[in-house]
Amino acid sequence: MLDSECTLSEKMENVEKKARRNYFIYFAAISVNLICFSTGIAYAWTSPLLPKFESNDPSINPIGRPLSASESGLLVSVINFGLLFGPILSGGLAGRIGKKATLLISALPILVAQVICIFAKSLEVFLVARFLMGVTTGAAWSLMPGYISEICEPKIRGALNSLIAVFSAIGYQYTYIVGPFVSIMWFSILNTIPALLFFICVYFFVPDSPYDLVMKNDFQSAEESLIRLRRKSDVKKDLIEIQRVVVANAQSHAKIMDIFKNKGSVAALIICSALMAFNCFSGVLIVLGYTQPIFEQAGSSIPPTYSAMMVGTISLIATILTTQLIDRLGRRPILILSSLIASLAHVSLGIFFHLQSKNVNTESFGWVPICSVIAFMFFFNFGIAPLTWIILGELFASNIKAVAASLCSSVNYFSAFALTAAYTYVVASIGTANTFFFFGVMMAACSLFCTFKLPETNGKTFEEIYAILNKKTGK
8 A cells, every 4th residue: 555655656746747847848949939039129120210210319310310211111121131041041051950050040140230230320230230130030930930849749839839929029019118218229239138048048958959860860869859858758759750750751852843743732832922922011011110100100199109019019919819719710710800900900090191191180080090000910910920820831741841931931021022122112102091001902802812712721630731722622
């Protein structure tokens, strides 16, 4: 009896220890996502800083003169040019040195960019810094989902991958809260902190992907990595499964042209490319980059600085909410609803600016731009922002997923650069109102596209999804 009680006690103690130790994987995921916090800062960077660059005071504007509209547009858009080079950097290195080492190298540009901004005195130097921010953003976002999926257990894979969007939203909010109240130099100094923490935590505490180590035939290191990640001594079963997956993937390596050999793959490419384009032409980059200027132009009754903070808070809440509801409501309903309401938000903002352009007194409607932007940012982050990337990972077969993701991501990055670069010219040509009407039309088109063309992937196996894309079933 005593022996059985001791055995039971030992088992319960082991279970408790295991549960406690498993929190390490959350520490690892949070540590890695610190770089997404930095990329969130980079995306929203211009919102609080563009008003500073309009000043003639050198203590506020280190350039010493106000930027023109075209220069401001270039400062906003050049990050998207850097995005194009990020996947090239990460893709070239990941297969050779592993995802962890590549993430560490890919994070260097954004750290260097913030250091540059501390001392920058000319527009050209700031443009170089913004380009470097884009390089890290493109590299990190292409690597993070794969790396996190490989270090965590399947049952928590979705939750940990959702942290990418959560930490980006935290980065937005941090920028809106801190940026308006400190100088550009001090803002840049503070921005180095999350990047430095990323390097320290990931380099010293987070292990390499066991998949990468198996691909290098370093089975001992792979086993040690799994022991650290799983917090258990017997990981042979996990190691055997990883070896099986690595061998299977190595035998089915695909090239770009292989995508076009299968009807379902072509359909998936069209769907994902369209979603990437809609993601960009939702106008989110404009709202993020010009949040304060938009509220200033609207003459909002709430100070633009605090309005931007509200936008950041709403974005964060929506992102967290999505992680709880995505597997309950399904992909299509969330995308259709979020696109439709985002369209209505843009149309209402367009109507406000149209009335303003006609010299109609809009003082009593100062709440309209705030509510419109908040509604857009909430539903964009609730549906379009995360689901575009999740669907990208669900529609393609594993052997062509990496190649297809690169192609579809390029659609997003090229569109983003073109849109942000042309924004100030478009506004000068057709006006602010018509610009937001255009975004509204794009979001309405996205809702219709998802209604008629997007298959529901929630709860379906990959085989069922491929069958739907190939029209072999009526599901």
